[in-house]
Amino acid sequence: MCSKKEANPLHSLTFKLTLWYVGLFGALSLAVFILLYVTLSNNLYHRVDENLAREAQEFEGLYLKHGRKALAEEFNREAHSEGINRIFFRLVSPDGQILVSSNTTQWSGLHSRLKSPNLSPQDKVLFRTLALEVNHRRFRLLQKRLTDANVLQIGYALQKNEALMAKYRRVFAGTLIIMVVCGGIVGWFVARRAMSGVERVTRAAQSISRGDLSMRVPLGREGAEIRRLALAFNEMLEKISALIKELQDVTNNIAHDLRSPLTRIRGIIETTLTGKPDLPAYREMASSVSEETDRLINMINTMLEIAQTEAGLAKLSKSPVDARAIITDASELFEPVAQDKKIILEVDLPAQPLEIIADVPRLQRAVANLLDNAIKYTPEGGKVVLSARERNSTAVISVADTGIGILEADFPYLFDRFYRGDKSRSQPGSGLGLSLAKALVEAHGGRIYVSSTQGKGVTFTISLPLHSTS
Numbered sequence: 001m002c003s004k005k006e007a008n009p010l011h012s013l014t015f016k017l018t019l020w021y022v023g024l025f026g027a028l029s030l031a032v033f034i035l036l037y038v039t040l041s042n043n044l045y046h047r048v049d050e051n052l053a054r055e056a057q058e059f060e061g062l063y064l065k066h067g068r069k070a071l072a073e074e075f076n077r078e079a080h081s082e083g084i085n086r087i088f089f090r091l092v093s094p095d096g097q098i099l100v101s102s103n104t105t106q107w108s109g110l111h112s113r114l115k116s117p118n119l120s121p122q123d124k125v126l127f128r129t130l131a132l133e134v135n136h137r138r139f140r141l142l143q144k145r146l147t148d149a150n151v152l153q154i155g156y157a158l159q160k161n162e163a164l165m166a167k168y169r170r171v172f173a174g175t176l177i178i179m180v181v182c183g184g185i186v187g188w189f190v191a192r193r194a195m196s197g198v199e200r201v202t203r204a205a206q207s208i209s210r211g212d213l214s215m216r217v218p219l220g221r222e223g224a225e226i227r228r229l230a231l232a233f234n235e236m237l238e239k240i241s242a243l244i245k246e247l248q249d250v251t252n253n254i255a256h257d258l259r260s261p262l263t264r265i266r267g268i269i270e271t272t273l274t275g276k277p278d279l280p281a282y283r284e285m286a287s288s289v290s291e292e293t294d295r296l297i298n299m300i301n302t303m304l305e306i307a308q309t310e311a312g313l314a315k316l317s318k319s320p321v322d323a324r325a326i327i328t329d330a331s332e333l334f335e336p337v338a339q340d341k342k343i344i345l346e347v348d349l350p351a352q353p354l355e356i357i358a359d360v361p362r363l364q365r366a367v368a369n370l371l372d373n374a375i376k377y378t379p380e381g382g383k384v385v386l387s388a389r390e391r392n393s394t395a396v397i398s399v400a401d402t403g404i405g406i407l408e409a410d411f412p413y414l415f416d417r418f419y420r421g422d423k424s425r426s427q428p429g430s431g432l433g434l435s436l437a438k439a440l441v442e443a444h445g446g447r448i449y450v451s452s453t454q455g456k457g458v459t460f461t462i463s464l465p466l467h468s469t470s
C-alpha cells in the first residue's frame with residue numbers, strides 16, 4: 001500500500017526533476033536575457049552620446065568661425081527640427097549665465113537644475129544623466145568647455161530610449177514566461193520517460209506483492225541504469241521463485257513422505273489396541289513403533305541436512321586430505337556387509353596420493369551412501385568396484401556395480417528428494433541418500449553423475465577439484 005504522501009504527484013521524483021529542469025532552464029534564460037538587455041541599453045546610450053558629441057563639435061566650429069549670433073540661429077533651427085521638447089542647446093558662461101539658448105519652454109525646472117555648468121577646470125567634455133525636478137523626465141546632458149571658457153550644453157530627452165527599453169523588457173518577460181512553460185512541459189515529458197523504467201519495476205513489484213510471481217520487468221530503452229535495475233530485479237525474482245519452489249517441494253515432501261510412516265505407526269497402534277489386551281502384543285507394538293519413529297527421525301534429520309547443505313548453511317570444516325584414505329575407510333566399513341551378501345568388493349587406487357580439500361566425515365558420508373546403494377541394489381554373487389584416479393586436475397571417485405541398473409527415464413529424477421526407482425521398491429530405503437550425496441559433493445565444489453548400461457549395473461562418479469599446492 002502506498003501512503004498518501006507517495007500517491008501525491010507533487011511528491012514524485014518526476015515532479016521534482018521537472019522543477020529542477022524548469023528552475024535551471026529559467027535561471028539560464030534569465031541570465032541570457034539580462035546580458036542581452038544590458039548590452040542593448042549600453043549600445044543605445046552610447047549612440048546618444050556619440051550623436052551629442054558630434055553635434056557639439058559642429059556647434060563649436062560654427063561658434064568659433066561665425067560667433068554667437070550664428071550659433072543662436074543654428075540652436076533654434078536644430079531644436080525645432082528635432083523637437084523642442086526632445087532637445088535643447090545652451091551656451092553658458094563659466095559662472096552660469098546663459099549666453100545663448102534654444103527654446104527651453106518645454107523643459108520646466110531646467111534652469112534651477114543647471115544653475116552653474118558644474119564642470120571642473122580639467123574636464124573638457126562631460127556626459128551626465130539627469131532628471132528634471134518638476135516632472136522627473138530624464139535626459140542626457142553633454143557639457144563641453146570651449147576655447148573661450150564658455151560652456152556648450154546639449155540636453156537630450158531619454159523618453160524615447162526609455163520607452164524602447166521598457167518594450168524590450170516586456171518582450172523579454174513574455175518570452176521568458178513562454179520559454180519556462182514550454183521548458184516545463186518538455187521537462188515533464190523527459191522526466192516521465194526517464195522514470196518510466198522505474199515505474200515498470202514498481203508495477204512488477206506491486207504485482208508480485210499481490211502473488212503473481214511469474215511477472216518480469218520488460219527491458220525498455222531508457223538507458224543503461226534502468227536496464228541494469230530491471231535485469232537485477234528480474235534476477236532477484238528468478239531466485240525468489242526458485243526458493244519458493246524449493247520450499248513448496250519440501251512442504252510437499254513432508255506432506256507425502258512423512259505421512260506414510262506416521263500412518264504406519266498409527267495403524268500398528270490401532271491394530272494392537274483393538275485386539276485383546278495382551279502383554280507380548282503390546283511389546284511387539286512398542287518395538288515396531290520405536291523402529292518406525294527411528295526411521296522417521298532419520299528421515300527428518302537427513303532432510304534438514306540436505307536443506308542446510310544446499311543453502312550453504314552447513315559449516316564444513318575442510319582440510320587437505322588424500323582421497324584414497326576416504327575410499328579405503330569406506331571399503332573397510334562396508335566389507336562385512338558385502339561379504340554377508342556374497343558380493344565381491346574391489347578397491348582400485350592409484351599409487352600417487354590424490355590430495356583434495358574436504359570435510360572428511362561429510363565426504364565419507366557421500367561415498368558411503370553410494371556404496372550402500374551399490375551393495376543394496378546388486379544381487380548375490382555380484383561385484384562392486386570402488387576406484388579413484390586423477391583426471392584433468394580432478395580427483396575422480398567412482399562406485400561401479402553389476403546390479404539391477406537404472407532405467408534411463410529415471411536419470412533426471414535420481415537426485416530428487418524422496419525419489420525411488422520402480423525397480424528398487426522391493427528394497428528398503430527413503431529416497432534421500434542420493435540427494436544428500438549430491439548436496440555434500442556440491443558443497444565441496446564437486447560434481448556427481450551417473451551412468452548405467454541396462455542389466456549391467458550402474459556407475460556413480462564423483463569428481464572433486466585437486467588441491468593445488470603451488
Ligand code: ADP
Binds near residue numbers: 422458
Ligand atoms: P534409496 O536408495 O533409499 O531408495 P537413494 O536416494 O539412495 O534412495 O536412491 C534413489 C533411487 O536411485 C533408488 O531408489 C534407486 O531406484 C536408484 N539407485 C540408486 N543407486 C542405485 C544403484 N546402485 N543401482 C540401482 N539403482 C540405484
